Amino acid sequence: MINKLTAKIQKTKAPIVVGLDPMLNYIPKHIQEKAFKEFGETLEGAAEAIWQFNKEIVDKTYDLIPAVKPQIAMYEQFGIPGIMAFKKTVDYCKSKDLVVIGDIKRGDIGSTSAAYATGHIGKVQIGANKIAPFDEDFVTLNPYMGADSITPFIDVCKEEKKGLFILVKTSNPSSGDFQDQMVGDRPVYELVGEKVAQWGETCMGDDYSYVGAVVGATYPEMGKTLRKIMPKAYILVPGYGAQGGQGKDLVHFFNEDGLGAIVNSSRGIIAAYKQEKYAKFGEENFADASRAAAEDMIADIAGALEAAK
Numbered sequence: 001m002i003n004k005l006t007a008k009i010q011k012t013k014a015p016i017v018v019g020l021d022p023m024l025n026y027i028p029k030h031i032q033e034k035a036f037k038e039f040g041e042t043l044e045g046a047a048e049a050i051w052q053f054n055k056e057i058v059d060k061t062y063d064l065i066p067a068v069k070p071q072i073a074m075y076e077q078f079g080i081p082g083i084m085a086f087k088k089t090v091d092y093c094k095s096k097d098l099v100v101i102g103d104i105k106r107g108d109i110g111s112t113s114a115a116y117a118t119g120h121i122g123k124v125q126i127g128a129n130k131i132a133p134f135d136e137d138f139v140t141l142n143p144y145m146g147a148d149s150i151t152p153f154i155d156v157c158k159e160e161k162k163g164l165f166i167l168v169k170t171s172n173p174s175s176g177d178f179q180d181q182m183v184g185d186r187p188v189y190e191l192v193g194e195k196v197a198q199w200g201e202t203c204m205g206d207d208y209s210y211v212g213a214v215v216g217a218t219y220p221e222m223g224k225t226l227r228k229i230m231p232k233a234y235i236l237v238p239g240y241g242a243q244g245g246q247g248k249d250l251v252h253f254f255n256e257d258g259l260g261a262i263v264n265s266s267r268g269i270i271a272a273y274k275q276e277k278y279a280k281f282g283e284e285n286f287a288d289a290s291r292a293a294a295e296d297m298i299a300d301i302a303g304a305l306e307a308a309k
Contacts, residue, residue: 001099001138001161001162001163001210002163002205002208002209002210002212002234003205003206004099004137005066005067005099005137005138005234005262006205006206006207006208006259008066008067008097008099009066009259009262010259011066012064012065012066013298013302014064014065014066014294014298015066015254015258015259015261015262015263015301016065016066016067016262016263016264016265016294016297016298016301017065017066017067017068017069017101017262017263017264017265018057018061018065018068018069018264018266018269018270018290018294019068019069019070019071019103019264019266019269019270020054020057020068020069020071020089020093020266020270021069021070021071021074021103021266021267021270022050022053022054022074023074024046024049024050026053026267026270026271026274027049027050027053028053028273028283028284028286029283030283030284031049031052031056032045032049034049034052035048035049035052036049042081043078043080043081043082044081046078046081046082047075047078047081047082047084047085048081048085050074050075050078050082050085050089051085051088051089054070054089054092055089055092056286056287057269057270057287057290058089058092058093058096058098059287060287060288060291061269061287061290061291061294062093062096062097062098064291064294064295064298065098066098066099066262067098067099067100067101067262068093068098068099068100068101069100069101069103069236069264069266070086070089070090070093070100070102070103071103071266072086072102072103075089086134087134090102090134090135090136091135094135094137099137099138100136100137100138101136101137101138101139101140101165101236102120102121102134102136102138102139102140103139103140104120104136104139104140104141105140105141105142105167106120106139106141106142106149107141107142107143107144107145107149108145108149109148109149110148110152113148113149113150113151113152113153114152114155116152117152117153117155117156118156119133119134120133120134120135120136120139121134121135121136121137121138121139121153121156121157121160121162122156122159123160136162137162137163138164138165138212139153139164139165140164140165140166140167140214140236141153141165141167142167143166143167143192143195143196147195147199150164150166150199154199154202154203154210157203157210157211158202158203158210161210162210163210163211163212163234164210164211164212165212165213165214166192166196166199166211166212166213166214167192167213167214168189168192168193168196168226168230169189169193169214169215169216169219169222169223169226170214170215170216170238171216171217171218171219172216175216175219179192189222189226190225190226190229193213193226193229193230194229196211196212196213196230196233197229197230197231197232199211200212200230200232200233201232204232207232207259208232208233208234208259208260209232209234211233212233212234212235212236213226213230213233213234213235213236214235214236214237214238215235215236215237215253216237216238216239217237217238217239217240217249217250217253217263218239218249220249220250220252220253221252223235223237223252223253224252227252227253227254227255227260231255231260233260234260234261234262235253235260235261235262236261236264237253237261237262237263237264238264240263240264240268240297241265241267241268241269241297246300246304247297247300247301247302247303247304247305248304248307250263250301250304251304251307251308254305258305263301265293265294265297268293268297269290269294269297270290272286272289272290272293273289273290275289275293278292278293
């Protein structure tokens, strides 16, 4: 799957991923009203609104982008109907030939980790049948519990040719509480980066590993260091736009081949119509605003990479 992601980035010239992280207050009133008319102001109604919102954004952006990243918590908050909307979103995105990164941030050990891996990127054996439950292409993982939490996912990656993005240095302000702590003369995030590189050596695609990393756009100097530590790992970069990251901050996340990183924007794209810059589209045309925001993001990153040559 890392080969497909790389190929799609090269084809679209868009090293970006759209975070499908819907909140009800992002969803235009006309979509909510239609869903609530059919299902009531219920969990089912909320899930239907989310699904229709996602579908329209995907329809307007899938030709521009290589990948999407649905954050499962935004669906879990609506219970079983929300989880069903998550699955419908994953399947629909895959039908559009998009790479799907399931942002699940799991991090447990033993049989629990193996079950998570099976559920999200593997296949479960049911009698004579092997069935892919959620069937994302990549998932995000928390490595706090060490190799015991990662190895079951790597085993499934090798079998299914799918991939991982492991949290190394995250974009949130308090990430330094643990990630920046020193072990000897080195911060923890560097040690985690080294483990990602080691794990990745056992699980290589053509040019890049199936084992990638999450490194926040809000820490560009740390990203520069981690790029050197993990030369064969794709870096998923959150924090663009709404969290302050800009194209000029991101050049060090990429390798000299212009590859090696994919930059996420969530509400900056899916809720673009709420921004003054895209207000001209109006609420009815929210997905056109999302397309315009995606185009602007692509241009920003391309300009920054060209200027850095």
